[in-house]
Amino acid sequence: MSDKLFGTDGVRGRANVYPMTADMALRLGAAAGRYFRRDGTSTHRVVIGKDTRLSGYMFENAMTAGFTSTGMNVLLLGPVPTPAVGLLTHSMRADVGVMISASHNPHHDNGIKFFGPDGFKLSDDAEAEIEALTMSGVEPAQAQNIGRAKRIDDGRFRYNERIKATFPSGRRLDGLKVLVDCANGAAHRTAPEVLWELGAEVIPVGVTPNGLNINEKCGSTHTDTAAAAVVAHGADVGICLDGDADRVMIIDETGKVADGDQIMALFASRWAEEGRLKNGTLVATVMSNLGLERYLDGRGLKLERTPVGDRYVVEAMRRGGANLGGEQSGHIVMTDYATTGDGLLAGLQFLAAMVETGKPASSLIQTFERVPQLLKNVRFETGQRPLETDSVRAAIADAEARLVGNGRLLIRKSGTEPLIRVMAECEDDVLLNDVVDGVVAAVEAAT
Template sequence: MKYFGTDGFRGKVNEVLTVDHAIKIGKFLGYYYSGKTENARCVIGKDTRRSGYMFEYALVAGLTSTGCDVDLLHVTTTPSVSYITRTEKYDFGIMITASHNPFYDNGIKIIDGNGMKMDEEILQQCEDYIDGITTVELAENEAVGRAQDYMQGRNHYMNYLTTTLNESMRGYKIGLDCANGASFMIAKSVFDMLGADTFVINNQPDGFNINRNCGSTHIEELQKYVRQNRLDIGFSFDGDADRCLAVDENGNIVDGDMIIYILGCYLKEQGALKDNTVVTTIMSNLGITKALERQGIANVQTAVGDKYVSEEMNAHGYNIGGEQSGHVIISKYATTGDGVLTALQVMSVLIKKKCPLSALVSDVTLYPQVLINVTVPNPDAALAAQSVKDCVKDCEQKMGDKGRVVLRKSGTEPLVRVMVECEDDALCKQYANEIKNAVVNA
């Protein structure tokens, strides 16, 4: 697709993603859904970026001009928009966020009435309207839509989160890194309500510091914070809080793969893991697959993107899946990745097992893995270059069955992602750099 990638329409503000785009997206969606229901309803949330306000107002203008009523959650998380859309019977929802990207990027995620990512057929129709291929009709007279605040929807979501944990967290010292993003309005309140002794960092957003040296993409600060304050555990979210990474009591990272391992093993013990199978992506560490095998758990892998994980889970009824980056989908409670929910479910296992987080992953030995993001003008051309293919083939032959290479285009940025995994850390770095240089020079 031209505008909508695997995680919405995302890019640099006023360059890639503009107010005109937002107005047209609003106009199309308002027109489309007003033609399908008498009173089309939409709910909108946003993260803490300064530019979120102008996109919010632009979307509202477009939506109401074509007959859609809009409820505004204001600053909230992506999973909360998904939850409210699904449970309160909105026709669709919109989240204004660029997730883990820096503040100068923003994005528009569109969520269907089931709380899932919008069908690509509808997104293509939206793109056709943006490009002037199709037209829409404006609403007239009483048919013009209205917009109103609906901040209580965020409270409904927070209350729901507390019902997903039956255990008290009283006595646990828990660190939270809110990435100066959307979770700063939600995470601490939820953990406090459940009795935790909560310590929070990066919860003072100013419109520009979202994800800046903090959150799930910069977890070093939380690692240090957990060690210095002798906390029992730490959780780190990204800008819109659909990701969660954990830090154990020793300051070691427990990534999305290992969280899936923890939750999958516990569900299997309870006889509740569908087909004794979890879903991960091709980026999942080989060490996780081997650890799951030792526990009698199969690991189905998809293309990178929580969208593809979700599709695989829905197709077969699997109940746990996600990505190394921290998108974890727990189908009993949510239709999408939810960082705060994931943290609560990890705490549930930890409390029930009466052991530290490190003990829950003691059977996992991760393979050295190097991931390099290479910015190139044309990712497709770089991936198609024969010199890049030859370099990858040479590295794979040298590693044999003791390693692998994954080369792919980013779905949200002009990048080629180079991932090399093998038993030897030095060789892993060497091969990754060789492939990176090949991509740069392609």
């Protein structure tokens, strides 16, 4: 992994192993507190949310200690979706928001994400300053200026009301049987509540967190469980969230799964027809399928690509004035409604499309024909740099040459796990498998 603390989505790693230790969380809290409390006044506050991981208790307490040590007042939200932290940071006039979560990772991992006072994730420059303060240490507040901590009991309900307000006025979900898989994570109460209050018959899955089962054989990265349940229960549609509910996968009534690319294509085409897709542009990452790009181009719409990470998608959207973006992995960002990816919000917008068109989910999830895409991951050890070896560089150059005019190759190091991701797209399946396997073999040999 990188020597930097911050990756593509905050600080992340295995709980109780550097950098995800209680000591580091305390230092990060103190550094962020000092960064956002530079004027020395006593009115500064931070909101802290978390998902359902066992280690969340430890990090919540450590960060509270860090923030209060620099004079920040802490508002504790408890388990809430990541987008709720972005929303409540802004609406509660906080200086900074923190989400303690490792998103779709297993329970033994955890992470720390920061939001600015506008509810958007911090810039690279802000993270770099906080990282520097973390490493150098900060001067604590004087005893009389230590901050206070207070638990906020209605944070979830504030988010619920805001998210329901995004559903088309006068519309309801009466008559729809909706399965929602909450991944035993942060939305295990929120998502079923919102869907039921809008009138749906709700079939909840993954709503019994025990601190250790978050994302375990459920949620947006393990859709087989929900797909089978949709068919078994005769549900009209399935909504699969991840551990912190900022991702979504949609399952139709036959059990077929739609990823973020298909969902974005549907939203982009509908919004364009309604005249509300700003600048005729969808922002997505380099991982999005070539078929999505071709689909948009055929409708006179533009696909703008960014590096992997929903924060980079949001930065590009804000820079260019776009209001729709996301990732193939299921982060869907709609800045008309939210400051970050929101799986439940995207699920509601899909349900709105079903209600307004009268069409079943199966007729909405296959918006474009995907170009065959293959992704393989190679794990490496800390300190190794396989992409810098001559043999790997040669294998990548050979693969790129073979794909010229036929597809594309993307090699990148994960920002959240010690993995090299090897992805290619090509309509020739034999060539596709051959080039990916060739690069993977070279990377494995170098680790």
